[in-house]
Amino acid sequence: MLTRDVSVSTTRRDLAKTRPTSNPAAGTSVSPTLWRLPDFMSDSEQRTGYLETAPVARPLGGVEEDEPPGRPRRHPVWQDVPQDKWDDWHWQSQHAIRSVRQLRDLLPFTPDELEAMGRLEGEYKLAIPPYYFSLINPEDPADPIRLQSVTSPLEAENPSGFELEDPLEEDKDSPVPGLTHRYPDRALLVTTHVCTMYCRFCTRKRATMVRGGWDAINRNDRRMVEYVASHPEIRDVIVSGGDPLTLPHAKLKFFLDHLAAIPHVDVIRIGTRVPVTLPQKLYDPELIDLLASANKVWIQTHFNHPREITPEAARVCNRLLRAGMPVNNHIVLLKGVNDTLETMRNLCRALLRIKVRPYYLFHCDPVIGAGHFRTSVWKGLEIMEGLRGHMSGLGIPTYVVDSPHGGGKIPLMPNYLVSASDDAVVLRNFEGMLVRYQAEDKPNTVAQTKTRGVSSLLQGTQSAIVPQNNERMARRKLNVITNHEEHEHPNGNGCGNGSAPEATDLPEHVGANGNGNGHHKPLDPLLRELSEAPLS
Ligand code: SF4
Numbered sequence: 001m002l003t004r005d006v007s008v009s010t011t012r013r014d015l016a017k018t019r020p021t022s023n024p025a026a027g028t029s030v031s032p033t034l035w036r037l038p039d040f041m042s043d044s045e046q047r048t049g050y051l052e053t054a055p056v057a058r059p060l061g062g063v064e065e066d067e068p069p070g071r072p073r074r075h076p077v078w079q080d081v082p083q084d085k086w087d088d089w090h091w092q093s094q095h096a097i098r099s100v101r102q103l104r105d106l107l108p109f110t111p112d113e114l115e116a117m118g119r120l121e122g123e124y125k126l127a128i129p130p131y132y133f134s135l136i137n138p139e140d141p142a143d144p145i146r147l148q149s150v151t152s153p154l155e156a157e158n159p160s161g162f163e164l165e166d167p168l169e170e171d172k173d174s175p176v177p178g179l180t181h182r183y184p185d186r187a188l189l190v191t192t193h194v195c196t197m198y199c200r201f202c203t204r205k206r207a208t209m210v211r212g213g214w215d216a217i218n219r220n221d222r223r224m225v226e227y228v229a230s231h232p233e234i235r236d237v238i239v240s241g242g243d244p245l246t247l248p249h250a251k252l253k254f255f256l257d258h259l260a261a262i263p264h265v266d267v268i269r270i271g272t273r274v275p276v277t278l279p280q281k282l283y284d285p286e287l288i289d290l291l292a293s294a295n296k297v298w299i300q301t302h303f304n305h306p307r308e309i310t311p312e313a314a315r316v317c318n319r320l321l322r323a324g325m326p327v328n329n330h331i332v333l334l335k336g337v338n339d340t341l342e343t344m345r346n347l348c349r350a351l352l353r354i355k356v357r358p359y360y361l362f363h364c365d366p367v368i369g370a371g372h373f374r375t376s377v378w379k380g381l382e383i384m385e386g387l388r389g390h391m392s393g394l395g396i397p398t399y400v401v402d403s404p405h406g407g408g409k410i411p412l413m414p415n416y417l418v419s420a421s422d423d424a425v426v427l428r429n430f431e432g433m434l435v436r437y438q439a440e441d442k443p444n445t446v447a448q449t450k451t452r453g454v455s456s457l458l459q460g461t462q463s464a465i466v467p468q469n470n471e472r473m474a475r476r477k478l479n480v481i482t483n484h485e486e487h488e489h490p491n492g493n494g495c496g497n498g499s500a501p502e503a504t505d506l507p508e509h510v511g512a513n514g515n516g517n518g519h520h521k522p523l524d525p526l527l528r529e530l531s532e533a534p535l536s
Pocket of ligand 1: 194195196197198199200202203204241242243272273
């Protein structure tokens, strides 16, 4: 391994060849500070080995030959960096944006913003690899990638007054420093406080502070593993951080080998944003092999926006999957980043395309310094309403609020149970259709009373109430007509066996499509019932 001094000289020499004279995106000269090695890295980051190695020209390790090469997006200042360097995670890490001085040369800021950001620099770490930075649209101050990664003056504010350093009280449920044992069969291990990119909304901002971060956890590896081994009820261990894929391989191997050897541990989950923020790290086949060798590993990654799903990210997710590791995704609901139905649908669909299962949608925790990302629970429910039924269930995450006082994850969803009687329930589907569902195999016990609306469903006088202009009902009516036309037997004994009643024109409220073309139309029983039901 090269020493840090060597890496400095190597990098400076390399950069001298590629250094642009101006930054077209920002329209300003590029400060020489941008091209300095990050000699402001913390000691602990160097100790992890994550940042200390010099860039070395190497083949594209983990990238399959048969995969089409991605077209990497690059901020103009890195346009001329040779591809082998761009694909090298060491280079990416060593050239990460780590100071406000660097930021001001790459993005436009007001003087007030720069001053506020300068004050925050001493509190919260900053690191944005060139790869991830290049996903930012420099002209959009509200760019969703920028919001997630670039220091904001809003971090100095705590808008609700309820923000806390440790809102989930993980530390109070820690029998060993760095290990949280909250749920009966699961344990969380915080194995490092180093990340490839420091997310501005992070729940564990307290762990990744410039000062007072969690250096201490580095000294409790063995105690954490021993705790898991001595608690047979623990079946599922989440190895997290920080980002555990920033650990030196030897240390990651320590955790994987020891945890995998514990008979009662069925699942080891690796919580990592590396596929999102620095996929180049997973171009290394050794790292893939190391993860796969534990044989119990699931990857839990964290895409928050569809623009993060790049060819590079897709490629490394594919490599993880092909090595036998299921990949699940957490999304955090973030104001301005993904708090619209359209963005969330696009994200979930894009995740499915790369075979990554959208697993959780977390409501953003009330963390000091991240309050400006929080949105309402109603917003989360509105998004869930627009997902369920409108896309494959495979692509729908569970929306959860992580409860204060260590109460854990509480799932929330729109209300689909509208009413209930002794033997039936009234349910609402994604279209707003209300249906009676006979819950038990026994006769209707509700006394018949003159009634209408939802109550009439409970009584069984109707079995459904369908919203106006329901596309599905219109489609169904059309299908009946089409099928009938296709299968109609010359003697009138087609699919409707010739005895089907003439279709009654559907009332407006059941979505009649006005297709009164004069053909015989055997009517779907539900359409028939709806056409005859009194308006509710
Ligand atoms: S990668 Fe995870 S631990 Fe690190 S800053 Fe982002 S959310 Fe926090």
